[in-house]
Amino acid sequence: MQKAHDLKEYRKELHESLDNSFLRTTLDNFAIAYRAGRANAFKDMDVRGLINDIACSKDAAGENYEALYKEFKKNAEAAGVHVHFAKDGDEANRIIARIAKDTGCKKIVKSKSMTAEETLLNHDLEDAGLEVTETDLGEWIIQLRHEGPSHMVMPAIHLSRHQVGDLFTEVTGTKQDSEIEKLVKVARRELRQKYVEADMGITGANFAVAETGGIGLITNEGNARLVSTLPRVHVALMGIDKLLATLHDALRIIKVLPRNATGQQITSYVTWITGANECLAAEDNRKEIHYVVLDNGRSELLKDPLFSQVNRCVRCGACANVCPVYRLVGGHKMGHIYIGAIGLILTYFFHGKDKAKNLVQNCINCEACKDVCAGGIDLPRLIKEIHARILEEDGHPLPSFLLGKVLKNRKLFHTLLRTAKWGQKPVAEKDGFIRHLPMIFSKEHSFRALPTIAETPFRDWWQKNQPVVNNPKCRVALFSGCVQDFVYPEQMQAAVDLFAANGVAMDYPIKQSCCGLPVQMMGEIKASKDVAAQNLSAFDPDAYDYIITLCASCASHLKHNYPKLVMDKPSLKLRADAFAAKIIDYSSFVNDVLKVKQGDFAQTGEKATYHAPCHLCRGLDVHDAPRKLIETSGLEYVECAEEEVCCGFGGTFSMKFPELSAELLKKKLDNVEATGADTLLTDCPGCIMQLKGGLKKRGSAIKVKHIAEALSGNKK
């Protein structure tokens, strides 16, 4: 559970996780195995289509939740089930405690339910004098340890077999060893007597099906079947987000949920309960069943035009499975009760701003969660939006406020960068790196060397050197982004060189500025909107066939976020749509549009590996073009392990969480060095800054280049 009051305390907590080598190894192994397992589980399936269908049906259910609840209640009651509505967690817990009292129940067995975690149900029931036992193995373990879950599907993933062995020794009063197979059997037998004694069973529900008035439960252990069969009273607690119109909707979700959660095609058990079914422990042989349907902020969420998509979450936990930050710090630090990307969002709505304010800053915006989400939720965007809302409520911290101010004023921003060039003179080395970290950085930042500001920015070079292209094949505008303009102009020059040779007429609208992603990342939405409006007025999209950027992050931000940022300004929105449609990344343009040939490049056969920038592979769904270009440019492409995993740059993220950034970079560079390649190519200047700075610190001889430089360098 998240307890830190401020970012400083939160960072201290993160350190604890980083120092926990067991946790780190487990989560690493899990992340790698998960990726393969999931891919295998979805083999030959139209995953995108399926996710899209789920999103549509869940959206419809969300819009219609009041009617669905009515139908669900009517059908459930007709089948002998009692249905209750709880507006918040406390009310839900009170209802359940009252049912226990009215029915004379004393002992309760529970099957894992995230909703009950959300309402902290166990605490309230125990306060009411009831004995509650969790029966899901992982959940029982953490209950015995008085902890919260650290993963939605594997709640005890943070614990080792030895810790569990010690725990079970305590519980049984006799020495247990740490063999997993045996520990599982100990739990089986210890818990069996709990089922026998219990008079009430509590489950969650994965589905509340309106057309049948029944619920669906997904488990692997089979505990939900026992919990819902043996005790004479059954209570199922579920959020209104579990309502679905039809059984078909539920069957469709089952195709994705287990595959996304654990890489299983289906779980061992899927249980469908409709009506007060037979129970031989009850007086009239009928089970007493209560459904408690919980709101707790969900209906507010559903009314929000942006956040209503949160209703699509099916609690598969996949967003944590792929999150590079979760992989470093685990669920107790990457969430409050709900964990991972969806956890950051739900924490704000269910548990409040104070619990969420530090968490939401810990998103590196790599979009891995969005890519894997079973409901197609735009998780990174929602996290940023919450960050912005918290800033609006709490006030803006000075650094983000200042950056917002500066970026809104292009001339001031560029003057500052030009001034910095002079300011850095005393610390600048000839190799393009700063010798000592400037005062504003603490020693945590020393994991990578920082580049110097270039002697001549690209915009100045352009004014003197822009090539004249006769009889052009096409006409494009260049968008440089600030890093390539002021730090790595050679990358832009390399692109200009190749474009000119391939009959591309170019224009560089001089009033362009930073794309605005850095301020968006810091939650400064207002500044982000202002910057977008400036850039949109600097470019006339109708004048060009394409607008090219060599920065994957800029490209993805310009393409996907600009139209959203100016949504409330109709005339600008049209321009933003036209602008976004023309945006293309360097690799796609050169490979797919220009279709350059291997014959045009000197074939050196030098080994080169690749780092896929998050905003290229996931942000723009570009995968093949850069890898093909590496081969075309005359190099031998050697695949790198975890090529599409974030390098840890994340723009301002690496400033805020240098320890996490350093760890992500370390993994990335270990993988890069293991390839034995001489050159590392990528297509994002931010990634280049991170990778180059890290390799420099390591004293590595591997050269880091933008793909544009490789192509221009080997051009015949």
Added chain:
Amino acid sequence: MPSKNDLYQKFVEKAELVSAIVTNITNEDEALRYVIDLCDKKEACQLLVSGCEADLSAKAEALCDTKQKKVIAAPGLKQDLYKKLAQGAEKAGFECIDKGMRDHLAGVDIGFTFAEYGIADTGTLMLDCPDEELRLATMVSEFHVCVLPKSKIRANTYEVEKMMLTRMKKTPDYLAFITGASRTADIERVLALGVHGPLELHILILED
């Protein structure tokens, strides 16, 4: 449309992937022989995997002690078939029951059932068990042996949807998809079978 044989092969492939033990049989008598043989061969108490010597708390231990004889539970079986099974069990020295599951919550050796449908794309059995005895037989047994008529294999869950709806609307109902044995990976993500439910799932595919 996949042929009956395609569906069968897919079902077997998928069920075996999740550790189900699949055997073909040509008639129901073969199923009875399979159950008796299996019960005979298995350890008296499969929980011995952890060794009864591995100490438990007094209460858990006491529950284990309630089980003295090997037990086959077959609630919901056709009368004539149950009679034959009970005779065979008696001859082999086992107890055979078709009710009173609540007196056997420490576990029975074998739960013997018939599936309503098989679902090929995941190797899943579909059992409708509004009767508690039948339901419990599939939950507290150490081995679950289930007969699936070959003609009842369907491609995917959508193809049993209509039938499910009919059952669900004629409430109350309790219906289950069962795929492989009970499993967990909650400790260090290491797969372990038989955490609460059966440790083994045997599927007997009946040629019909």
